[in-house]
Amino acid sequence: MRSFAEATALSELRAGVHTAALDSEWSIGKNPHGGYMMALLTKAALRTAQRSHPLAVSAHFLRSPDAGEVELHTERVKRGRLFSTAHARLVQNGKVCIEATVTAGEISDAAHQWEAAQQPPIKPIDECPDHRMPTDGGLLGHLNLRLDPHSTAFLRGETDDGEVRGWMELTDGTDFDPLTLIVAVDMLPPTVFGLGQSGWCPTVELTYQLRALPAPGPVAGYTRCDALSADGWFNEDAAVYDSRGRLVAQSRQLALSGTALKNR
Amino acid sequence: MRSFAEATALSELRAGVHTAALDSEWSIGKNPHGGYMMALLTKAALRTAQRSHPLAVSAHFLRSPDAGEVELHTERVKRGRLFSTAHARLVQNGKVCIEATVTAGEISDAAHQWEAAQQPPIKPIDECPDHRMPTDGGLLGHLNLRLDPHSTAFLRGETDDGEVRGWMELTDGTDFDPLTLIVAVDMLPPTVFGLGQSGWCPTVELTYQLRALPAPGPVAGYTRCDALSADGWFNEDAAVYDSRGRLVAQSRQLALSGTALKNR
Incomplete structure (x- = not known):
């Protein structure tokens, strides 16, 4: 590892x-x-x-x-x-x-002057199941991803509202920093899985913003989709909060649904 | 002109x-x-x-x-x-x-497969004041910008919630297209004006996504800020809807508050 x-x-x-x-x-x-x-x-x-x-x-x-x-x-x-x-x-x-x-x-470590809203509600980390599989040799060996049960309808074959929430920790024992937060914003399952789409959803463009330096500890991630087009394009906006609840990173990506890709 | x-x-x-x-x-x-x-x-x-x-x-x-x-x-x-x-x-x-x-x-003109929410509430265009000034030789001669009174607290010396809403039309008589929508996403006054900031707020990065081809007629714009950092950085997310209420463009920008810039 x-x-x-x-x-x-x-x-x-x-x-x-x-x-x-x-x-x-x-x-x-x-x-x-x-x-x-x-x-x-x-x-x-x-x-x-x-x-x-x-x-x-x-x-x-x-x-x-x-x-x-x-x-x-x-x-x-x-x-x-x-x-x-x-x-x-x-x-x-x-x-x-x-x-x-x-x-x-260079950005300062001071609290934001103003924030629009509190962190979206995410169940405490202990109530979010661990999604590591012992046989997985890939990314889930490096990031301990724990999804809020609210966001796992797709694992049960159900649909939801295009929002995904969860917690993340690095398994190498280090805390998140401005570089590993780039991994974090692209780490949750595609929001469109909850809309009945499936397969590999390639990211076509992703813009990341570092908004604050993260405090030690796990980070909470929240992603949402605004629209899935007729031809399968969707946006996915991510917000990542540190253990103090401070907004530390944001991203927005344009991606293509795996279901649409398969049908082209 | x-x-x-x-x-x-x-x-x-x-x-x-x-x-x-x-x-x-x-x-x-x-x-x-x-x-x-x-x-x-x-x-x-x-x-x-x-x-x-x-x-x-x-x-x-x-x-x-x-x-x-x-x-x-x-x-x-x-x-x-x-x-x-x-x-x-x-x-x-x-x-x-x-x-x-x-x-x-190339994107299709079909309706989105799925949208998260309806267009945010914006007062009808006739109830939004015209902000053109007869002496203005700049951009406001080319775009008829009509702000929802909800969003003009800063014009009255008051503060609001970091959201701006309004309508836009091109005064040259043409309808919006995928290029002029890039102007539209960056056209509303900075959201941080409603938070008591002022001055020229330079855009540092802006990513635009074309989400659908716009129908003829005016477009409705909605922008919001999530956080204004201690050192004056803020994000601004824009959504633009066509006359059918379809999401046609999105953007997110990172910008620097004019107030912070003046103090550096």
């Missing part, structure tokens, strides 16, 4: 080009996990930008690479006082797999 | 490079409007991608250009069956002002 730090090790090949190995354990089935790859690419971009925190990362997923060696191509496009911006590409066998831009800077 | 089509005219200089002139009328004060510039850049990227609709456009705003000539640098990074992806930069005087990625394809 390789930790997140081990699975995101980088070697600088030359200026603006790092090599890394996509870890087969940080995968869903045979596909390296999108949030994991995005975190790896962001790590390289932060080095190039020479800033601490990824304030906003937008990633367009072009094709799914295999586990194994990739190159991370980064370019600092702007160096500013408040933030710097880097362009980043994950490349395998000469093909771009992820096209990303990272706006990076 | 130049129409949107005139204000987004493009000339191809060479493969992957278009020139255009940022129109001083499509501005807020002296700053060309972010959504207008993003729409212009997306127009160039769609040509390069050879696809019809911008499914997801993520734009990182690095610096604010002046009105006048710019170059639009585009590169098709992937050509696919379901979608193609292009990288795009808006450059002025050799400096990148906007770094964007456009995932493009």
Whole structure:
């Protein structure tokens, strides 16, 4: 079992080009996990930008690479006082797999000036079942995912309201940080499973915002969908709260339903 | 008064490079409007991608250009069956002002399979005051913006709940399309004005999703903020509904409060 730090090790090949190995354990089935790859690419971009925190990362997923060696191509496009911006590409066998831009800077650890609402209701972690399977060699060995029973209608063959809630912990014993939160925003099951859709729902675009530095402990995740189009496109908005209940990360993704994909 | 089509005219200089002139009328004060510039850049990227609709456009705003000539640098990074992806930069005087990625394809005009909720309540357009000023030579000459009185507490020196609602129409007589909807998602006053913040709130990152093709007629816009950080960062989520009440566009942006910016 390789930790997140081990699975995101980088070697600088030359200026603006790092090599890394996509870890087969940080995968869903045979596909390296999108949030994991995005975190790896962001790590390289932060080095190039020479800033601490990824304030906003937008990633367009072009094709799914295999586990194994990739190159991370980064370019600092702007160096500013408040933030710097880097362009980043994950490349395998000469093909771009992820096209990303990272706006990076430094954020404070102070409480938010204002929040619209409290964290959505999620059952206490002890009342949320553990979804690890002993035989699973993939991502669920690295993240202890506990879903609120409210969100598991699809496991019972039922439908719900397009919202998913749960808790997450890293099994390597580390606490979440601005990079592992990128994994967290893309970790809950697709909201459209509760709407009767199924299969692998590829993320086409995902934008992550780091909103605060997370406190130690598990994080609570909440995702919702606004609309599923006739041709299978759906959005999925995620909010992640730390153990103090503070909003620490947000994301919105555009994805394609596995059911629609199968019918094309 | 130049129409949107005139204000987004493009000339191809060479493969992957278009020139255009940022129109001083499509501005807020002296700053060309972010959504207008993003729409212009997306127009160039769609040509390069050879696809019809911008499914997801993520734009990182690095610096604010002046009105006048710019170059639009585009590169098709992937050509696919379901979608193609292009990288795009808006450059002025050799400096990148906007770094964007456009995932493009074709979407159907059919009703959504599923929607989470109805359009948020917005007063009928006739009960929303007109905010055009006869002397305004900028953007409000091109978009007839009518704010729900619910959302204008800040105009009365009061505070509200970080939500803004209103109606929009293009004054050049055209209906909204996938490009002008990019202007629409960035058109309502900043939500943080209702929280007592003020001044120019620069957008740092904005991701737009086209969710459906809009029907003719005015569109209804709804924006909300989840959190304003201690150092002035806030998110702003927009949803735009067409005259049938269908969700046609969504966006989320990360922006910096003008009040925080002034104090740095």
